[in-house]
Amino acid sequence: MTSPPPGQIIDGKAVAERLRGRLAARIATLPFRPGLRVVRVGDDPASGVYVRNKDRAAAAAGFDSATIQLPAETREADLLTLIEALNLDPAVDGILVQLPLPPQIRPDMVIAAIDPAKDVDGFHAVNAGRLATRQPGLVPCTPKGVMHLLREAGAKLAGARAVVLGRSMIVGRPMAQLLLDADCTVTIAHSRTRDLAAECRRAEILVAAVGRPEMVRGDWIGDGAVVIDVGINRTPQGRLVGDVAFAEAAVRAAAITPVPGGVGPMTIACLLENTLEAALRRRGAVT
Numbered sequence: 001m002t003s004p005p006p007g008q009i010i011d012g013k014a015v016a017e018r019l020r021g022r023l024a025a026r027i028a029t030l031p032f033r034p035g036l037r038v039v040r041v042g043d044d045p046a047s048g049v050y051v052r053n054k055d056r057a058a059a060a061a062g063f064d065s066a067t068i069q070l071p072a073e074t075r076e077a078d079l080l081t082l083i084e085a086l087n088l089d090p091a092v093d094g095i096l097v098q099l100p101l102p103p104q105i106r107p108d109m110v111i112a113a114i115d116p117a118k119d120v121d122g123f124h125a126v127n128a129g130r131l132a133t134r135q136p137g138l139v140p141c142t143p144k145g146v147m148h149l150l151r152e153a154g155a156k157l158a159g160a161r162a163v164v165l166g167r168s169m170i171v172g173r174p175m176a177q178l179l180l181d182a183d184c185t186v187t188i189a190h191s192r193t194r195d196l197a198a199e200c201r202r203a204e205i206l207v208a209a210v211g212r213p214e215m216v217r218g219d220w221i222g223d224g225a226v227v228i229d230v231g232i233n234r235t236p237q238g239r240l241v242g243d244v245a246f247a248e249a250a251v252r253a254a255a256i257t258p259v260p261g262g263v264g265p266m267t268i269a270c271l272l273e274n275t276l277e278a279a280l281r282r283r284g285a286v287t
């Protein structure tokens with residue numbers, strides 16, 4: 001059912017670079033620079049890396065990009081006031097609040113405060129609803145990036161048995177919707193699934209998004225499956241690993257994404273893609 005070349009390692013870094021190149025070329029033709037504002041609250045070190053990478057990638061592609069850094073003790077009401085100002089700013093096409101947030105701030109309240117037209121994370125209920133009802137909207141960056149990778153890897157999606165491991169609002173659920181829209185037969189498996197290994201073994205396309213280092217072992221992978229690893233976990237030794245035990249899985253998979261260098265770079269490239277899309281829609285030049 002799936003037919004990429006055997007043993008292929010899907011190079012997310014290269015796919016992301018090509019996508020960013022296409023976005024830069026499109027922006028160079030526009031009479032304006034799409035505006036992106038990334039808000040970081042506190043000093044979570046991983047968030048610091050991601051926010052810097054987003055800002056760099058956005059600037060290099062020609063976006064008008066800025067990071068707004070707020071102290072860890074910021075009150076929820078103050079963050080909501082900032083979001084309201086960004087909602088009203090005509091130069092801002094995309095707003096992203098980096099997660100996780102400090103404990104005094106409720107992420108749901110923050111996401112709900114963002115203008116859905118500027119919600120380049122695609123987390124707002126309006127965008128989630130649009131995705132669920134197959135209406136045009138902003139799609140969460142990580143699942144969107146996974147779809148790019150599957151297509152680049154030559155995976156045949158129509159009719160394929162796809163298993164999404166994880167049911168989060170930001171990855172698992174939208175991922176399942178996108179695979180369903182691509183005519184896969186989709187199963188969402190999670191911590192309460194009775195036999196996770198057996199469910200995974202049946203998958204022709206397996207997307208692992210559980211946030212547990214190397215939980216998916218080699219014998220969970222069906223021969224010839226396409227394996228997409230969304231996990232980014234740091235080991236106590238400081239090494240980055242995914243949710244899939246890569247070396248074990250790679251010998252059985254037809255194609256697999258590495259960590260790092262797989263899905264992560266696509267999340268950033270798709271954020272830029274969403275920002276351009278939001279800008280074109282808001283400014284009346286729908287793609």
Ligand SMILES: Nc1nc2c(c(=O)[nH]1)N[C@@H](CN(C=O)c1ccc(C(=O)N[C@@H](CCC(=O)O)C(=O)O)cc1)CN2
Pocket residue numbers: 049050096097098099100121141142232240259260261262263264265266267268
């Ligand atoms: N508002 C959001 N917050 C968070 C999101 C999100 O999509 N929106 N996702 C993650 C973090 N994230 C983007 O924000 C992200 C994670 C990882 C990467 C990435 O490129 N990873 C590299 C490795 C980088 C490293 O050395 O640590 C890779 O996988 O190759 C990009 C973006 C949580 N928060």
